[in-house]
Amino acid sequence: MQPLLQLQGIEKSFPGVKALKNASLAVYPGRVMALVGENGAGKSTMMKVLTGIYSRDAGSLRWLGEETTFSGPKASQEAGIGIIHQELNLIPQLTVAENIFLGREFVNRFGRIDWKRMYAEADALLKRLNLRFNSHKLVGDLSIGDQQMVEIAKVLSFKSQVIIMDEPTDALTDTETLSLFRVINELKAQGCGIVYISHRMKEIFEICDDVTVFRDGQFIAERPVKDLSEESLIEMMVGRKLEDQYPRLDQTPGDVRLKVENLSGPGVHDVSFTLRKGEILGVSGLMGAGRTELMKLLYGALPRSKGRVWLDGREVTTRAPQDGLASGIVYISEDRKRDGLVLGMSVKENMSLTALRYFSHGGALKHAAEQLAVGDFIRLFNIKTPSMDQAIGLLSGGNQQKVAIARGLMTRPNVLILDEPTRGVDVGAKKEIYQLINQFKAEGLSIILVSSEMPEVLGMSDRILVMHEGRSGGEFTREQATQESLMAAAVGKQHSEDLVV
Numbered sequence: 001m002q003p004l005l006q007l008q009g010i011e012k013s014f015p016g017v018k019a020l021k022n023a024s025l026a027v028y029p030g031r032v033m034a035l036v037g038e039n040g041a042g043k044s045t046m047m048k049v050l051t052g053i054y055s056r057d058a059g060s061l062r063w064l065g066e067e068t069t070f071s072g073p074k075a076s077q078e079a080g081i082g083i084i085h086q087e088l089n090l091i092p093q094l095t096v097a098e099n100i101f102l103g104r105e106f107v108n109r110f111g112r113i114d115w116k117r118m119y120a121e122a123d124a125l126l127k128r129l130n131l132r133f134n135s136h137k138l139v140g141d142l143s144i145g146d147q148q149m150v151e152i153a154k155v156l157s158f159k160s161q162v163i164i165m166d167e168p169t170d171a172l173t174d175t176e177t178l179s180l181f182r183v184i185n186e187l188k189a190q191g192c193g194i195v196y197i198s199h200r201m202k203e204i205f206e207i208c209d210d211v212t213v214f215r216d217g218q219f220i221a222e223r224p225v226k227d228l229s230e231e232s233l234i235e236m237m238v239g240r241k242l243e244d245q246y247p248r249l250d251q252t253p254g255d256v257r258l259k260v261e262n263l264s265g266p267g268v269h270d271v272s273f274t275l276r277k278g279e280i281l282g283v284s285g286l287m288g289a290g291r292t293e294l295m296k297l298l299y300g301a302l303p304r305s306k307g308r309v310w311l312d313g314r315e316v317t318t319r320a321p322q323d324g325l326a327s328g329i330v331y332i333s334e335d336r337k338r339d340g341l342v343l344g345m346s347v348k349e350n351m352s353l354t355a356l357r358y359f360s361h362g363g364a365l366k367h368a369a370e371q372l373a374v375g376d377f378i379r380l381f382n383i384k385t386p387s388m389d390q391a392i393g394l395l396s397g398g399n400q401q402k403v404a405i406a407r408g409l410m411t412r413p414n415v416l417i418l419d420e421p422t423r424g425v426d427v428g429a430k431k432e433i434y435q436l437i438n439q440f441k442a443e444g445l446s447i448i449l450v451s452s453e454m455p456e457v458l459g460m461s462d463r464i465l466v467m468h469e470g471r472s473g474g475e476f477t478r479e480q481a482t483q484e485s486l487m488a489a490a491v492g493k494q495h496s497e498d499l500v501v
């Protein structure tokens, strides 16, 4: 089959980093090409070279059979290549419709902007994606998931021949993901070619026809998905066999560290649970079930309306995140892009930001200690960066993630809350993160693991709390918990005999 688009032998260097060396990719009409590889393998860079955001150092690009170079994103867009970037690129102060048609506003015959048409067309796009908000809404008022859907609506509005999706489902609910998949199938039927970048194996096997594997900036293989198993694909990605994806650590937990009684607040009603030293409590539930709200209440980012919290037997009131931090409760946000990292600052600064009090002595910063600790975490987490002074915005998405987690651990918390810690992280690095979590568990740290990934919760937790519509939908021991029982509790179909009393 003649590809719509073909990149061959692409090379691209940044100061201190060779991001692409001999990378190739083809996109075929009516097919979805998965692009996979570890964090920092060069996937996003390849897409930026393709769309003309970066110039290539070497290699060729053929578009509809002709050798081409796009001078920039506008040129590639006009040629018929649409891209949904890994980072959101919307303007929060503008409405959904204004964002979608930014720079391409319809003009009526009087030379004025035809707002009516613009909002109507935007609404039609939202409808096609099954979205319930209308296009007059300000983007800044939307959830991250909905913002991601607006990005998707925007790319659809260009009517492109090739559409690139760089980790599009990271912030989406299951229903939103299904809407996206339905649209992908429509696009396929129209003959569009799609590049689908994701770390989610399940999605690759569900929606993709072919897969291209990158490792360390190089092309490794292109295969039809139907010829592969999950194991063989992972092996191609990481270059070795990866056994036992969830290395659970069995140990008897210690004393009760955290006790939560009838905690209530925005989106959360009467939730109670305990957490012991050296224990992992998984928190499961559908998106919007109040998991993140519960965590924010716990460490003080949301106001409590009711309920009590004890830490090591002492009652704590957390009214602000600093209170949580002072009590040793650390929360690592699911939304690291918004309230996590400072993109202009270095890896080192980002990592030690909240832990600075450990590195200061009488007002002076102990630089050597800071450097040592940061260096340790870079090695432990296998963070890909030319140095600790690199601006964090220049790291690949998954590597930024690892810095955010390292930062939480650096404050040496008593209770560590990890909200979707492995979202956007590659399979190999996921396992590294699990092993680290275990190491901290062995040292007696109490961990709350909030995750939408069922196998992750099942594989790592000692106990599991399922949230349903802001309430506890049930609590399960490791032995009781199965995919089915958790799902039933998440949708509120809990049988009373499954409840732990």
Ligand SMILES: Nc1ncnc2c1ncn2[C@@H]1O[C@H](COP(=O)(O)OP(=O)(O)OP(=O)(O)O)[C@@H](O)[C@H]1O
Residues within 6 Å of the ligand: 014, 015, 017, 018, 019, 037, 038, 039, 040, 041, 042, 043, 044, 045, 046, 086, 384, 385, 394, 395, 396, 397, 398, 399, 424, 426
């Ligand atoms: N503008 C830049 N300046 C310096 N280094 C960069 C820049 N963009 C990317 N890199 C580096 O190039 C390498 C490849 O990054 P890229 O973002 O393409 O990875 P990726 O495969 O998309 O990873 P992920 O799965 O984590 O998103 C990384 O080491 C990254 O730090």
Ligand SMILES: [Mg+2]
Residues within 6 Å of the ligand: 043, 044, 045, 086, 166, 396, 397, 398
């Ligand atoms: Mg990327």
